[in-house]
Amino acid sequence: MAHIWLLDGDPREWTPMPLVGDALTLVNGTLRPVDETPPIPFAQTRLVIRRLAEATHTWALLTTSRALRLNGDPVPLGVALLDDRDEIRLPDLTVWFSTEAQAHVEPFPESTRGFCPRCKQPIEVATPAVRCPGCALWHHASDELPCWSYASTCAACSKDTALDAGYRWTPEDL
Ligand SMILES: [Zn+2]
Ligand SMILES: [Zn+2]
Known part of the structure; x- marks a missing residue:
């Protein structure tokens, strides 16, 4: 956001x-x-x-x-x-x-279709999911399918999967 x-x-x-x-x-x-x-x-x-x-x-x-x-x-x-x-x-x-976005768990939106890049299975509407802020691909984030947090980076890009990783850029970097 x-x-x-x-x-x-x-x-x-x-x-x-x-x-x-x-x-x-x-x-x-x-x-x-x-x-x-x-x-x-x-x-x-x-x-x-x-x-x-x-x-x-x-x-x-x-x-x-x-x-x-x-x-x-x-x-x-x-x-x-x-x-x-x-x-x-x-x-x-x-x-x-x-415009830097942070990863957060949210219900998979109805208007979206997608296969999780980690497990290659479809994501059911309204189940917990994370949209990667790096590549915008959705991953499962439920207890049964913890695909987002399964590894330290996104299945499709190098984005860190820690949910509380913080912003990579802040004005203090200047
Ligand atoms: Zn998955
Ligand atoms: Zn990604």
Whole structure:
């Protein structure tokens, strides 16, 4: 899931905030849905991060702030597409956008068909499964068929199968 890295907590640490929903804004250093109630005052909405297409990592940045810098550059017309590891800087706040995904167990979706690359068997709808964040192939993740965690890497690519492996990239890497 795409996320925003921002400094949070005490002591302040780089913290990933998942982009849940279709449009979010940063108010007082936290990500909030644009359409929450009561509405966020317009004057506080300096930037909005908006999903452009369902189930993709395509997000756009919209801003009313002339002081905002995206990777060091102003944003003409206040609209830009976001790329992995983009830096968004306001005079008092710097955040990073990342599309890196982490592996997690979820019910195998109805709209999907697939054979597990580990055991070559079909995956039943609604059974526990993991979609590899590296190659996007689904693996069984049930007690009977623990195909995702069976080995230290994905059956089809080099992605680490630890579910709590953490993000490979953080702003601290800079
Ligand atoms: Zn399997
Ligand atoms: Zn993979």
